[in-house]
Amino acid sequence: MEQHIGLICRGINNIYTVEEKGVSYLCRIKGKQLSQVIEEYNPLAVGDMVSFVPTNAHEGLILDRLPRRNSFQRWNTKGGSNQTVVANMDLIVCVTSADTPPFRPRFIDRVIACCQDVDVMIVMNKCDFPLTEDEYERFKLYKTLGYRVLGVSAKTGENIEKLYKELEGKTVAFVGQSGVGKSTLINCLLGSDQRTSEVCEKYNRGRHTTNHSLLISGPLFTVVDTPGVREIQVPHRDKATLQEAFIEFARYAKNCEYERCLHQDEPGCKVKEAVEEDKIHYDRYESYLRMLASLDDKAPLWAGKNDRSNSWRTRMDKDESQEY
Numbered sequence: 001m002e003q004h005i006g007l008i009c010r011g012i013n014n015i016y017t018v019e020e021k022g023v024s025y026l027c028r029i030k031g032k033q034l035s036q037v038i039e040e041y042n043p044l045a046v047g048d049m050v051s052f053v054p055t056n057a058h059e060g061l062i063l064d065r066l067p068r069r070n071s072f073q074r075w076n077t078k079g080g081s082n083q084t085v086v087a088n089m090d091l092i093v094c095v096t097s098a099d100t101p102p103f104r105p106r107f108i109d110r111v112i113a114c115c116q117d118v119d120v121m122i123v124m125n126k127c128d129f130p131l132t133e134d135e136y137e138r139f140k141l142y143k144t145l146g147y148r149v150l151g152v153s154a155k156t157g158e159n160i161e162k163l164y165k166e167l168e169g170k171t172v173a174f175v176g177q178s179g180v181g182k183s184t185l186i187n188c189l190l191g192s193d194q195r196t197s198e199v200c201e202k203y204n205r206g207r208h209t210t211n212h213s214l215l216i217s218g219p220l221f222t223v224v225d226t227p228g229v230r231e232i233q234v235p236h237r238d239k240a241t242l243q244e245a246f247i248e249f250a251r252y253a254k255n256c257e258y259e260r261c262l263h264q265d266e267p268g269c270k271v272k273e274a275v276e277e278d279k280i281h282y283d284r285y286e287s288y289l290r291m292l293a294s295l296d297d298k299a300p301l302w303a304g305k306n307d308r309s310n311s312w313r314t315r316m317d318k319d320e321s322q323e324y
């Protein structure tokens with residue numbers, strides 16, 4: 001059988017929509033498991049390229065996942081493993097909102113830490129609501145740190161044109177807390193209500209909540225709408241790599257006394273010193289420490305830890321809801 005290469009546009013209950021040259025196939029994984037992927041919550045994510053064989057004009061079987069260029073991963077508490085939300089993007093757009101839900105900078109910090117080798121841009125939606133001075137300062141900090149930031153309103157149309165320009169020619173994923181307006185913004189940018197109408201028809205309800213990722217090809221850019229989450233946790237990984245998500249640490253970290261300093265309580269830590277001297281924003285440091293602590297609780301199920309009890313699960317669930 002002839003092998004084809006396609007792009008995963010959607011995955012629901014182990015059935016994946018794979019697109020090749022404008023033709024869609026509904027595919028399952030051949031043999032139910034991809035041989036090379038064992039340690040992850042989900043073997044495939046939207047944005048993955050796969051090899052597959054069509055079984056008829058509309059269906060097929062997935063054989064392999066092609067190597068990923070990058071990914072956006074989070075910790076899946078229930079599954080006790082890392083979950084890839086989306087792969088192979090040119091840009092992750094972290095959508096936040098000025099109000100309802102309120103601005104949560106630590107959520108943004110975690111989104112940044114969930115990006116593996118992919119650029120992130122921070123978009124503040126619902127700018128028709130005012131920010132407090134403190135919130136504004138904390139938002140502006142991302143710009144100072146070198147991130148692209150933009151305030152927009154899907155409701156009034158403010159800066160939508162500018163956002164459009166940022167996305168042109170790219171494949172991007174919108175991620176963020178539930179209710180910040182990801183789907184509304186996408187509809188606004190694509191000039192359609194593709195996402196909302198599709199879900200409304202299917203479930204026959206007015207207000208929709210995105211419950212699975214979907215890749216939508218627009219005329220000038222491609223966008224993935226991801227399900228909103230109430231909380232997000234950074235994936236399990238080597239603790240020493242977490243500081244890569246805090247770019248302002250680097251210039252101080254290189255002078256820390258210990259080579260693998262985690263900037264907690266180590267003597268001669270220059271990062272901590274910089275925090276004390278207000279050279280690093282205290283809230284960002286606090287954000288870092290919380291994420292670092294959360295890594296202690298994460299031992300992936302696949303790492304051979306079979307001693308985890310129900311009390312462990314309960315603790316994790318509680319931690320997640322208390323993360324702010």
Ligand SMILES: Nc1nc2c(ncn2[C@@H]2O[C@H](COP(=O)(O)OP(=O)(O)OP(=O)(O)O)[C@@H](O)[C@H]2O)c(=O)[nH]1
Nearest residue numbers: 126153154155178179180181182183184209210228
């Ligand atoms: N005031 C105001 N409301 C907005 C704006 N953008 C979206 N909303 C409203 O915010 C609510 C949530 O919007 P959604 O687009 O469903 O949010 P979402 O981020 O896709 O939510 P999930 O699907 O749960 O992830 C809706 O009632 C929108 O009408 C905005 O710019 N200003």
Ligand SMILES: [Zn+2]
Nearest residue numbers: 256261263269
């Ligand atoms: Zn240090």
